[in-house]
Amino acid sequence: MHKDLKSILMPKEEIAAAVSQLADQLNNDFNGEPVLAVVILKGSMFFAADLLRELTMPVTLDFMKVSSYGSGSASSGAVKLALDISADLTGQNVLIIEDIIDSGNTLFKIRNLLSNRGAKCVKICTLLDKPERREAKIEADYTGKFIPNEFVVGYGLDYDERYRNLDYIGILDESVYS
Numbered sequence: 001m002h003k004d005l006k007s008i009l010m011p012k013e014e015i016a017a018a019v020s021q022l023a024d025q026l027n028n029d030f031n032g033e034p035v036l037a038v039v040i041l042k043g044s045m046f047f048a049a050d051l052l053r054e055l056t057m058p059v060t061l062d063f064m065k066v067s068s069y070g071s072g073s074a075s076s077g078a079v080k081l082a083l084d085i086s087a088d089l090t091g092q093n094v095l096i097i098e099d100i101i102d103s104g105n106t107l108f109k110i111r112n113l114l115s116n117r118g119a120k121c122v123k124i125c126t127l128l129d130k131p132e133r134r135e136a137k138i139e140a141d142y143t144g145k146f147i148p149n150e151f152v153v154g155y156g157l158d159y160d161e162r163y164r165n166l167d168y169i170g171i172l173d174e175s176v177y178s
């Protein structure tokens with residue numbers, strides 16, 4: 001375990017099992033219909049890379065980046081669009097892929113932006129959800145794991161851009177960010 005962590009929340013085996021379970025649900029629900037995967041940068045890239053390789057329907061891929069201001073451990077609620085997708089959403093099954101829902105402000109903004117562009121459906125798949133921290137009214141359609149209100153890093157999740165490349169998800173020690 002990395003020295004800055006106080007414990008491991010999801011070992012890599014548990015992540016892999018959660019990803020496979022989500023892929024099974026998606027393969028079953030979309031039943032071979034094509035999907036446009038919208039990956040929310042940067043945190044979701046590891047999750048998306050693993051999940052998309054287990055999907056069996058035709059998949060196209062696009063990226064979006066929405067940043068909350070500041071580099072602290074709590075988001076400010078102010079969200080800005082830094083990168084938009086280039087795909088035309090008309091008639092498409094859109095699957096938003098996110099690593100974590102915290103306040104929900106990021107996904108609230110993204111879902112609203114994408115919902116007005118003529119998609120057939122807009123679904124949300126998140127690996128993690130911290131329901132205690134919710135500010136915006138939003139829920140995922142597919143959730144890997146509900147987690148307690150702890151600062152988690154690894155498998156794409158960062159603190160101040162660090163720890164993204166850990167292959168497990170851990171709880172950051174308070175001494176690192178307090």
Ligand code: PRP
Nearest residue numbers: 041042043068075101102103104105106
């Ligand atoms: C993180 C995470 C989610 C968002 C969740 O992204 O990847 O997109 O915060 O928080 P919220 O529910 O409170 O909005 P961040 O904006 O830190 O960018 P990153 O993915 O590049 O780390």
